[in-house]
Amino acid sequence: MHVVVTGAAGMIGRKLTARLVKDGGLNGKPIDKFTLTDVVAAEKPAGFGGKVDIVTGDMAAPGAAEKLIAERPDVIFHLAGVVSGEAEIDFDKGYHVNLDGTRALLEAIRHAEGYHPKFIFTSSIAVYGAPFPHAIPDDFHLTPLTSYGTQKAISELLLADYNRRGFLDGVGIRLPTICVRPGKPNKAASGFFSGIIREPLAGHEAILPVADTVRHTHASPRAAVGFLLHAATLTREQLGPRINLAMPGVCCTVAEQIDSLTRIAGPQVAARIKRQPDELIMRIVSGWSERIDARRAAELGFKAEKNFDEIVKAHIEDELGGKIA
């Protein structure tokens, strides 16, 4: 089996590839080749005996998508994309990468006669826009309030039409906020949700810019990889025509996040969180969805963590080798 991962140099892309290498296969079939593509060169996955093609470049460039699928890979995980903040600042780049890049890939597949791969697309809860009901149901409309969310919502619609037409077997998964995101603190408005767990666990101070009462839905990087793998197992028959699915997550308040950290790592670690209210971040976060009632995903067998304690433990195991600073 030949697996393509776009956005392979990104955090989820690397974790997905590593997990596929560890599993040795997908849907019961051994993987003998990876094609890993991104704007920067992805690393060769450690411990993989098969062939690996590393491809860099712009998917929307003429011929790029055709080349990527020339060997007719069996499964494509399409994770590539410009992130929310960048797509908002650079209108052209966001549409070029997130819409034109996705469409180029879908078009290349459509034009490859007799070819219909499994295509797993990562969408985002950015497809939703406030005001929201108490919990967002599966049939809630998509009224994104960012260009990024718009590009994701459009890609979902394209994917569903290409799936309906039989050009591919598609599934789109709307990831909740990924927490705990590893790596350095960044300037994303959502960064603190991870920062207040990751930084104290690493012995550093973290800033909390919003109130304890802020509620949000989270899934660990490990759960996100699990969603991608589970999506690849679903059949057309199981999915029906509505192939774009909100993913489950752990819905909790910031106070509950801090309670988990305290329970698992102790009050001296939780004391590294400094409250420093930031009006701008508070305003941005107030427009985000709080609760997502991901009923269809749950029925289809997608599984997130059961509580925030599990998310903190997954981070300690996967990123800190089980150790707390």
Added chain:
Amino acid sequence: MHVVVTGAAGMIGRKLTARLVKDGGLNGKPIDKFTLTDVVAAEKPAGFGGKVDIVTGDMAAPGAAEKLIAERPDVIFHLAGVVSGEAEIDFDKGYHVNLDGTRALLEAIRHAEGYHPKFIFTSSIAVYGAPFPHAIPDDFHLTPLTSYGTQKAISELLLADYNRRGFLDGVGIRLPTICVRPGKPNKAASGFFSGIIREPLAGHEAILPVADTVRHTHASPRAAVGFLLHAATLTREQLGPRINLAMPGVCCTVAEQIDSLTRIAGPQVAARIKRQPDELIMRIVSGWSERIDARRAAELGFKAEKNFDEIVKAHIEDELGGKIA
């Protein structure tokens, strides 16, 4: 005021232009110029003393959209599009005209510095896909089951993002089935909804391929033109960020349509309807929305007919000069 109508040679485009000529202006400002564009040449509107540019061609062709807005028209009614059946048969043409054409027009506007016209886009209830709740609420998700519906839903998302960014003042209106559609019978699966009224009134036989109990939502061509004009009066403040709106209509069964025809034109006219069940049409129609709860549109002042009698009377007045054959 300079008004552009795309799709100006089509039925709604012609009626909209005629109405604007009759009104003499829009939003209290006189119209001194029309640009009427379509793939075939639109007719010059009768009785208009101002300037009229007739433009033919493909909006998605390089430079075409830029040229169309070069004089910075104040209001653009974007009605152009390949119809549902054609977009389903010709995948490339549908995406080219309905998506790329619309995007080219939006892009031309974005690149015209300091320009932000009023932009009214005709979407369709084809953005919805079965299964449906009892009535479709304003916050119901868009899961189109045709490429046409997909292209309309994508155009709505683009319009909302371009509106949010301040490139234009946009509003998208989802038209219900237009009934009574004038002209010759056509092969559209929905054709009978109009046919069973139009043909008997003109002295001809009409085929009814579905059961009397089939329920659907209709608005007259006159009401559709009214929606377009009313949309042009709405401000950003009135609309908020959710600028794509389901339009109201008359929800009734085929039996109620026939009752109206009988009341208005007599049983001898209604007797011209021949029942000839067609399994294929019955199956297609069973996947269509029945009831649309267009609450926001009603609150914003959009008005359809109150009952099907008014739709039949509008047809007799507007198309038959008040006479029944």
